[in-house]
Amino acid sequence: MSLSAGRGAVRELPPVAARVDDALARLDAKIDWLLALSPIGNAALWESFEASGRTAVPPLSYIDLDLDLHQTRQELLALPIEEIESPLLSGLLAEKQRELDRMLELVRLRDTDGFVNASLDLFGGVDPALSELARGILQDVGPGAPLEADTGIDEILEAVNAEMDWYRERAPDFHADVVVDTDLNSMMMVSHGTFYVDGNLRLPAARVQPLLQHEIGTHVVTRHNGHRQALTQLEVGLAHYDALQEGLGVLAEYLAGYLPGERLRVLAARVLATEMAVNGQGVPAIFDVLHETHGLPTDDAFDVAVRALRGGGLTKDAVYLGGLCELVEYLHAGGDFEPLFVGKFALTHRKVLDQLLDEGWVAPPDLLPRYTTLPDFPERLSACRTLPVGALCHKEPAT
Template sequence: MSAPVTPPPALGPVAQSVDEQLAQLSESFRFLLDLTPVDATERRREWLAGDMSEPRFTYRELSTDPDVVLATLDRLDLGGIEDPSVAELLTSKVRELRLQAELLRARNSPDFLPMALELYGSVTPDLHQIAQQVLDEVGHEPEPSDPVHATEFHELAVREISWYQEQNPDVVMHAEIRDDVNGVLVSGDTLLIGSDAAVQRRRANALLQHEIGTHLVTQVNGADQPLRCLGAGLAGYDETQEGLAVLAEIAVGELTRTRLRQLAGRVLTVEAMVSSASFGDCWQQLVSRGFRRGSAFTTVMRVHRSGGFPKDACYLRGLVDLLVHLEQGGKLDLFHLGKFALADLPRVEGLDEAGLLTAPKIIPRYLTDTTCTRRLERAPHSPLSTQVSGYIDSTTKEDLP
């Protein structure tokens, strides 16, 4: 007979109550969906046909009343949280949720961008230099000719989710095709696939590992933790989460030159938008850099949505920060327990050492493949690990077409 499993120590009644309420509140948000146009495909078609000077987008009705969110946050008893590390993590989450609620209320107004910059930050000179170097040194690829469309990608996603459910029948993940979604994104425990989405076949697995192997895996593991906010995401998790997801693309050998240039282009577009460049100016900047006209539109739409949304600089910044972390001897193991920022790693390590966290229900599928893990092991040994284009050229060259 196996020994009984000892439950982890309790967080404390006040911390548990606050954590539960914050997790529920976070899960009630459709933050990215509510800030993303429902008619981006139509506006893109009109833009490319030359039928408009500046696109005007339509947004869905807010799923959550920001005033209700703010009132709920005001009622929380943060002062009674027992553990100082937990108190700091949950207090930061309250500040983030408050800012997100204010952003939803300020959608498409002049107040939106300053708050979005407070949430996601802007582009530093170092990040600008890295993005510039990527575009200067990483060449273009031929036009892709074998796309995977929404229905087929949905089938691949369902198959991938089934693999995780075979490892653990308690895993809850979903995938669905939606007419009101542009591209592919995760919301809660569901992978949403736009009905017009098309993915390069050679990048289909990379996208699966990015969205399912990272975003959904950490959601499942985090939601199962005693600290439930690890499922919805602790404050500032986006940057590290996106960096981890791009590392997954590297692990499966599908971080293509086009994708790397896209991440760099997003950084420069955020920088231009923050400097008051118009939609058309940002688009022209990318086209002059050799970006395809349609993909340039999508990049600019993502950055200009809702009044100026600088989140897309997080992908390259998060990747660079994790490469530095690895180069300095850091590990990635704890990042699979849930969604949190690299800056909060010491606090999460402390909670883990205190027995306040549990082992992950599942691990990313790519980590079960020795070829993938070898690619990750090479990452910190690149002499240019903080210069991403040099890193790609020196460590995954055999994986690039």
Template sequence: MIESITDSFIRKITRSLQRGKQVHRRLPQGGLIYIDRPLPFLVIFRHPEGQPDHPTADFLKANAAYIISHQERTEELRPLVQSIANAMADQFGAFMIIEVMAALPSTTDTDLFKVLGPEHQLPTTTETIVQELQNIKLSGIHTSVSTATNKPLLQEPLCLIPEEDLKKHSILMLGLQLRPIYKNDSTGKIYPLLLRTLREKVANAIKKTVFDFVNVQTTHHPVHFQALGRQAVNRVVWRIDKQLTSISDQFRFLLLVTPVNNNEAWEEFKKAKYEKAPTFHYRLMPVDADQLKRKLYNISIEKVDDPTLGYLFRDKRHELDKMLTMLADRNKPDFLYSSMQLYGTVDDQLLKIAEGILATVPESDHKSSPEIIPVSEFVAQAEQEIAFLKEQYPGLESGVDVRDDIVGLIVSKGRLNVGTDAKIPRHRAQALIQHEVGTHILTYFNGKAQPLHQLYVGSPGYEELQEGLAVLSEWLVGGLDHTRMRILAARVVAVYHLTKGCSFTDNFWRLKDAYHFDDETAWDVTMRVHRGGGLTKDAVYLRGLVHLLNYLKEGNELEPLLIGKIRQDYIPIVQELIYRKVLRPVPIKPRYLLDSSIQPKLEQLKSGISVFNLL
């Protein structure tokens, strides 16, 4: 920290910006200057004299260029702001300053925001910020915006740049006054959730306003308003990212909630003539859920001042908390309730689609039992597909493990696990390889290629989009048959009845009697849904497919969804981080995106088709 802002300090700051470098320095009395890179704008906050207002100052930290100082330091702050503004105006052709302030408790203003702008100059920029602030929606709070002249900012004692200098250097000065609804008037205590939400929304309103200004007034033309956000990520972000990943890596959730005695339990169930629920055994728990939770909540996510990354980390912590709760409650009734929170339930619309599939799709589109591919041959084909992906990205370290404690196929930590007794129809082999390798392994390593670990560990709720993509890939390579679609629908129906209190035996008999599944298929669906105490995850396959088809029908592209293990509503977040150059382009593409013979099917998806049209 420096004791005063000297001429030498100002020259160093200005020179750094002119050389294209980042500026991050302490100012007197705990002030801060942060400029991510040369940019045609600056956001300023000055603590009122004798009344430091740190909550309002925090609004600035979501921006890529800001100064936090004190009103009593205005005299020495003035030449610093002028030097930065003049240098950046010379570089970009114009410059914009937004000064943020909190309304004083004594003020009679009832509006949530007041914009202070020039009376006759650049009315469109003022209109933009007013419109963006009016668009902010807060539960139970009326968002009103008023406007006033910026004259108080151009006169003593607040003036940072004289009015004639603003005109000479094409600098626009705006003020943004907030009514501090995030603070209790009588106690001064902060409402942290409201502060966090409002801070993020105001930061976006500022970026959109600056975007409008720079595109019209300067030589700088960002492709999107989010491109004006911070590109540099401070060390605390990477530390927290690693801490969350470390906790996630300490347990393999799906393996821990999947029975290890599937074959024995099936024989036991058959012996009891399907009238007595089987006893399942699980792997020994490798972690103490309570200790891991303590570590989880000791992670200082509140130190992340980037709203987008802070949201990602809080979201992941919430998911890990739920998973650890489920592991602690494995084989107990509470397991189901946490599962419903984590993976959701079955709504009426999804149930209707599932029941429609079971009613209209023929029970089998093969007249005789399909040929089963030997496990060794399937493994060879899967390894060939992994080699194809590795050609695109040499950092892809994957493989196939054949295990006797696995039922069917499971991808875990970027590797494909195949059960020794896996019965895979030959006509479905390539579809399943695209499902497991072309989707799950591919997105794992696309995520690993990013600096942010959460993209390969998986964002909360990523399973729905993942499985939707995986099932769609089966259709794209021509392997999504009637039997597969009926099984996906059966899982939805079984999950629905599970959440309504249905027992294992009742769900099994419903699949057999009402929907005519053979014994082993009915067993497999029921086991998957009831494992651990009731796992609602299996509803995500069909739900993800339905949502994905709607997403593509709206004209959206498939490729951005493959950047890692994300959920659909993360797309704007991922896109923002790409604009900000925090994330990189997708390095690996699945075979179906590179195969010209599959393009007509991709075009068909854009025209809009339902799950019923896939068969």
């Protein structure tokens, strides 16, 4: 890929392509499948699990989307994909249309016997090589140095605001809404351009910046850069973009100076939990293996187990370690780093992005993550081009 950082102009899409692109982006925002599959009442869920002697959990509860699934699917499938003027754009937009249809299926089949198959269709499962890597990490990678969780939500929000200000100084239109949620099934997450943070969160100070580089430096920055492209899908995400986004997010933690071993272990645990969920294992069995066999702390083991059973068995969590593996393989082969930030796409799209560049529909990234300005960033990136995935972690924070 020949893109490099800097501002650039793009030409408009042809009329039908632009109309379909806009409609797909609007439908993507409407189909907030991840929100529909995020359990609520997590504190009560743990209390019930603990009261049962860690042998049972009540059914997971979710919010219901204000969405007519049948009408939305009709609208999605009625889009005039075959009338798009460019075969290149038609192929990309048809691929996104198919993905959104599968996402509707996930929401429709939530907590039914058909959910796991729908999840496998969309995200795939766990291949033997990834399973072997995950088990190796859980066996061989130890936790980092013990650090006190001395940073609470107020200090974290100060860091979030400072981070946003840093980007706005370079691009005044840089933006993300920030929402504090005390019933969040993640420490932090970005969904449809909104940055969510757990209101009960406490972290070691050394972990704050790496996690912000994961969420803001990856997910918000690529959305910002994608917003400047002619193809709106580069803002909301081309089909199957999750693996590269999450791979970049995890790598950002390493490049920002502190990816502790326990973080890598959690990603490996998610792979194992996904595999067990697909095979019909429930939260108690997954928790037991992660906590008793592999030594994960109770909160991590329970969180990973619940995540794996979202909707009835959501296989997306294997994407984090899988995406990191694909990204590391790309870097080992000499792949360019900066073009990965032009928007949200899959590594399989990089040849297509070159064609979009040639057609004038893609410009270089407007912003790069803040960690790329660190003095030793070139050395850290160089290490990522040689180290195996299992070695991409730190015993202590970088100074």
